[in-house]
Amino acid sequence: MPAVTCPFCGIFCGDLAFENGRVDTSSCAKAETGFARPVTVTEHSVGGRKVPLAEAVDAAAAILRAARQPLFTGLGTDLLGLQALLGLADSTGGVLDRWQSSPQLANLGVQQRVGCWIGTFAEVSNRADQILIVGRDPAPFFPRLFERLVHNPTPLYRKNAPQVTYLGPSELRPADRAHGGTDLAADITVPANQLYEALLVLAAEAEGRKLPESVGTSLPLAQLMGLAQRFKDGAYGSIIWDVGAFPPVQAELMVETILRIVRGINLTTRCSSLPLGATDNAMGVMQAALWQAGWPMRIGFGEGFPRHDAYLYNAERMLSGGDADALVWVAALSAAPPPATSVPTIAVVAPDTILATPAAVEFRVGIPGVDHAGTVVRADGVIAVPLGKTRDSGLPSTATIVNLINERLGGEP
Numbered sequence: 001m002p003a004v005t006c007p008f009c010g011i012f013c014g015d016l017a018f019e020n021g022r023v024d025t026s027s028c029a030k031a032e033t034g035f036a037r038p039v040t041v042t043e044h045s046v047g048g049r050k051v052p053l054a055e056a057v058d059a060a061a062a063i064l065r066a067a068r069q070p071l072f073t074g075l076g077t078d079l080l081g082l083q084a085l086l087g088l089a090d091s092t093g094g095v096l097d098r099w100q101s102s103p104q105l106a107n108l109g110v111q112q113r114v115g116c117w118i119g120t121f122a123e124v125s126n127r128a129d130q131i132l133i134v135g136r137d138p139a140p141f142f143p144r145l146f147e148r149l150v151h152n153p154t155p156l157y158r159k160n161a162p163q164v165t166y167l168g169p170s171e172l173r174p175a176d177r178a179h180g181g182t183d184l185a186a187d188i189t190v191p192a193n194q195l196y197e198a199l200l201v202l203a204a205e206a207e208g209r210k211l212p213e214s215v216g217t218s219l220p221l222a223q224l225m226g227l228a229q230r231f232k233d234g235a236y237g238s239i240i241w242d243v244g245a246f247p248p249v250q251a252e253l254m255v256e257t258i259l260r261i262v263r264g265i266n267l268t269t270r271c272s273s274l275p276l277g278a279t280d281n282a283m284g285v286m287q288a289a290l291w292q293a294g295w296p297m298r299i300g301f302g303e304g305f306p307r308h309d310a311y312l313y314n315a316e317r318m319l320s321g322g323d324a325d326a327l328v329w330v331a332a333l334s335a336a337p338p339p340a341t342s343v344p345t346i347a348v349v350a351p352d353t354i355l356a357t358p359a360a361v362e363f364r365v366g367i368p369g370v371d372h373a374g375t376v377v378r379a380d381g382v383i384a385v386p387l388g389k390t391r392d393s394g395l396p397s398t399a400t401i402v403n404l405i406n407e408r409l410g411g412e413p
């Protein structure tokens with residue numbers, strides 16, 4: 001039976017059976033909802049008026065021609081779409097940043113500064129005998145994570161199932177296996193405002209240093225020390241976190257502390273980190289930017305060459321601060337509508353996206369992996385995954401639309 005890859009979270013499961021136009025979603029509710037998304041709107045429009053594609057392309061080109069600093073954001077699409085967007089941002093002197101990319105950049109900034117040991121999904125599912133989940137249950141965002149990484153029935157390099165420990169607020173702990181989660185070897189619950197301190201304790205234990213004097217006595221010290229010891233005694237540990245769970249002001253400090261734990265454990269045995277990041281091909285945005293512009297995301301092309309600036313080119317800050325005079329919003333993988341703004345908006349959106357008010361120009365594009373084939377980058381960043389097509393909607397891809405606009409402007413696709 002042919003299999004298709006699911007595009008609806010960063011795991012990009014490639015084992016979903018596809019037969020007679022129906023996808024067996026392997027009991028994943030997120031995939032079930034995703035593959036059932038309706039084709040509600042297929043027409044392109046200008047100011048809410050349905051128009052032929054060529055007229056919409058002309059209108060979009062006119063907005064971009066008049067703009068001094070267009071902002072390209074959202075960016076939830078496949079790699080060909082992202083490469084086309086980088087080309088259009090380049091030819092219009094625009095700025096490119098994923099919407100709400102700060103958590104992803106917190107991971108990246110720390111990795112740039114202190115280095116890191118990233119484990120792949122395959123490594124964790126085949127080798128890890130100790131797994132620590134930090135901050136919150138990842139299952140709502142990555143529904144089959146435990147099934148794929150923890151409950152691998154045929155691991156290559158470990159004899160027993162891994163011991164999984166959760167560290168974080170009690171209300172965000174994973175469900176047990178019977179309810180779609182995993183059975184925990186230990187559950188170290190600390191309030192969100194003590195999570196950083198708990199990580200400091202683990203880092204001190206991993207590095208063989210004295211505990212910081214500032215450590216609060218209300219922390220479950222014995223449990224934390226026991227956890228560090230289990231990692232030191234194990235053959236391969238993995239620390240998994242979703243930086244979106246961390247308070248923004250502490251996110252970088254917390255990621256840095258996790259990487260210190262990983263480094264400390266690696267002094268005597270093996271340990272890797274697995275930052276989960278965002279969905280909607282967030283890792284693909286990083287990779288495409290790096291391949292095409294030589295810089296990671298938050299890139300401006302206004303000086304005639306690509307320039308990376310993680311503060312200046314923050315999409316939310318630019319839009320609220322009046323630093324962009326046109327918005328190109330791209331969301332083909334999700335049904336996210338563009339943010340409310342007074343600048344002219346070109347919306348490149350999925351066929352089921354509902355906009356509160358019509359955009360200046362609106363293109364309806366296919367969902368990669370559903371309406372057309374494509375390629376995305378898995379959340380562990382090591383593999384570009386091909387997507388298939390599961391229905392015939394006739395909708396164009398993001399790349400097709402963006403390249404048409406760029407050609408209309410005289411740029412190179």
Ligand code: SF4
Pocket residue numbers: 006007008009010011012013025028029030031142143144145
């Ligand atoms: S876990 Fe993610 S990629 Fe896998 S089937 Fe569910 S939504 Fe799709």
